[in-house]
Amino acid sequence: MQRLQAFKYELMPNGEQQRNMRRFAGACRFVFNKALALQKDRQAQGEKKLSYAAICKALVEWKQQAQTLWLNETPSQALQQSLKDLDRAYSNFFAKRAAFPRFKKKGQRNSFRYPQGCKIDQANSRLFLPKLGWLRYRNSREVLGEIKQITVSHHAGKWFVSIQTEREVAQPVPQGGIVGIDMGIARFATLSDGSFIAPANSFKRHQAGLRKAQQALSRKTKFSNNWKKAKARVQRLHARISNVRKDFLHQATTAISQNHAIVCIEDLKVRNMSKSAAGSAEQPGRNVRAKAGLNKAILDQSWFEFRRQLSYKLAWQGGHLIAVPPRNTSRTCPCCDHVSADNRRTQARFECVACGLDENADVVGAINVLRAGHARLACEVNAEVMASAAGTHRGDLAA
Structure with missing residues (x-):
């Protein structure tokens, strides 16, 4: 290939x-x-x-x-x-x-x-x-x-x-089985086997230094030599933030793609999830400051880049990436299939009100993503079998 x-x-x-x-x-x-x-x-x-x-x-x-x-x-x-x-x-x-x-x-x-x-x-x-x-x-x-x-x-x-x-290159043979991944902020990626990857929080770690550098830049006369030096310092900090994030994502996606043949993830619309809640002068938004902090945390994780790297690296390894709808993945009980917002009263814990299952919410989300991936994979296999059978039937009729 x-x-x-x-x-x-x-x-x-x-x-x-x-x-x-x-x-x-x-x-x-x-x-x-x-x-x-x-x-x-x-x-x-x-x-x-x-x-x-x-x-x-x-x-x-x-x-x-x-x-x-x-x-x-x-x-x-x-x-x-x-x-x-x-x-x-x-x-x-x-x-x-x-x-x-x-x-x-x-x-x-x-x-x-x-x-x-x-x-x-x-x-x-x-x-x-x-x-x-x-x-x-x-x-x-x-x-x-x-x-x-x-x-x-x-x-x-x-x-x-x-x-x-x-x-x-030779046709690769995928290694490992199937796994579901739930994306989050407190935990960057939680796998359905219970393991998780801690976030790098690159921007958050350098935010204080970046704020000081930007304040120093704002006090300089624009286009002066000192302004150019201060601007270069801000650029270096932004480059460091970006490099730390890229290195973290490459290490995470490489490890996952090399150890799993099929990876199921949520089909997240990051652009919609990180929209501003400020609203307009006629209809001002609510909880604008809290939503701005959440947007900053979401963008700091770089979920879309994680999915992009995972897609081509799995293809290099002969694996397959399955994106499933994220609807109710954190509210569905994997034991009794009961769906309710009361199942997740806190951000970290999942407690089913029907069967009493008590588990980490991110692990439950990853398990539900895995189940949805299994269902989609089965549908694709059935569709291929039916298409192959239809083609064989047409060939018999032609003969």
Whole structure:
């Protein structure tokens, strides 16, 4: 089977290479914004959207104009990839998968991409990028497979390279059985076998330091040297919070995917669960402060990223992820199937009012998720059997 995988490393460029990378990222941002403005102008005039090929022709004209001759200093492939990103953003918008494309802002998500023309020398921990030359990188692990594209990005004062590869791997055999997982805040993930994973609470642990850094930033004169230093400190803290959370999620999802063949989780709508309760001036919300604290705790757990990583890692291991509706998973007794809000009078304990079952509420939720996953798996198996039988029956009739 084919496996697409990305390997990310920190770059160690010299001063000239850093300046060139900033210029390349700025040129890609300029081309993206200029193309988006052109598309919006055509839309305002009632004309059709330009295709990717037509926009590329416009790019050739921009590179020949006197005021934008500096675009020729940037690799043409990187500029074309920026236009391809815009075309994909429009496709996602029309397919209702994303919002309408927005203009890119300087200093946010600076990056550019090479689809080809790159070389890597892993023995000497260096790679070659067009118009940048050889760059050293922190070689933490081996790059496996054929290189498909390379993305260079800037984050919190550092430059990183992401190498996407493709390789052929043997069909994996899943290890372990089936398990249900209940997501929470006090316990990040509770498994149906009774074990649980404690939360990392990355933002909560760094909240005090981040607040002080943001207060210091607010007291500086904007765009002064001291303001830039204070801003860099805030960015480093945000990067640390993000890195701690990502490392925690990768360790948790790797352990679960390697030890279980089928994982059942709740199909949580995190965006809806973390909506603000402030309301409006005409209809103000209730318990706004408490809901804001709950939203912060929910987003700090990063449940959606946990599910995304679990999905592709299980696929790599030959496993399967089943998402079940979360309705009443914490109110249903797994022994007598009695459903009542009184079964869970506290956040931590589950006490069935019908049969008297006394258990941890998160464990009960994980067991109910597992039961729902079993039911869905049985339905899928029955559907496959019926489809196979129908196909066999049609074949007999044709014979």
